[in-house]
Amino acid sequence: MTAALHGKVAFVSGASSGIGAATARMLAEQGASVAIAARRTDRLLALRDELTANGADVHVIKLDVTGEQACRDAIASTVDTFGGLDILVNNAGVMLLGPVEGADITDWTRMIEVNVLGLMYLTHAALPHLLERKGTLVQISSVAARVVGKGAAVYNASKFAVNGFSEGVRHEVTERGVRVVVIEPGSVATELRDHITHAPSKAAIEERVSKIRQLQAEDIAESVRYAVTAPPHVSVNEILIRPTDQP
């Protein structure tokens, strides 16, 4: 049987760990050629070796998504390498939790630049190609785009922005055959929390997640698989996926 994504080209940002790496693996398993982008090229090269050993075509791109031109160049080099683009997975993100009061503003800048602007830059650069091939745009948002708690105001704001932007894009492109999919994971066991700079917030979330069975990155990749392999007339707009133990 031919793999579901045979002949398709996918681009995954933040593919060096966690959900991005698992999604790149899934896309390669489904037969897609995959461009994997992030800043840590050692991780990307190891993933490339793993995927190519299984017969996949992989293009490694060193990318900091906070650069608009770098995002444009990354999409262009994917199209040059593979001849087009069918799937963009905007996954790169940071979650620097902490209260607004007394916050280190550089945490806010990073979250907005990576989670919001980086995702917008890649979307903007990819859109003409997705329109040409009637492709699929997948945005890795968060349950934080729907549920607001204490100590995550700017992360919440960044993911609300992702959802609002994505719904706006969906209105622009859906009648031209491009599907926009927003994935909203709850707690997933990845490196995301390792980067939190506000020690009490880091300790609090580590304590919370230690009590539950978290999702695995592969669970999220599976929800992406469901959306991107659906028949072309089916647009899975939004998937909210939480650990059973997460209220």
Ligand code: NDP
């Ligand atoms: P990881 O920390 O494992 O992965 C984050 C990825 O983003 C890494 O590959 C990292 O690559 C990349 N990244 C960070 N900053 C940049 C940058 N400036 N330029 C390019 N790439 C960057 O965490 P997850 O896999 O959990 O996170 C992936 C997405 O899932 C994020 O958008 C996150 O908000 C979202 N999410 C995660 C949840 C969770 O509980 N884990 C829950 C809900 C949503 P590198 O450092 O090599 O550049």
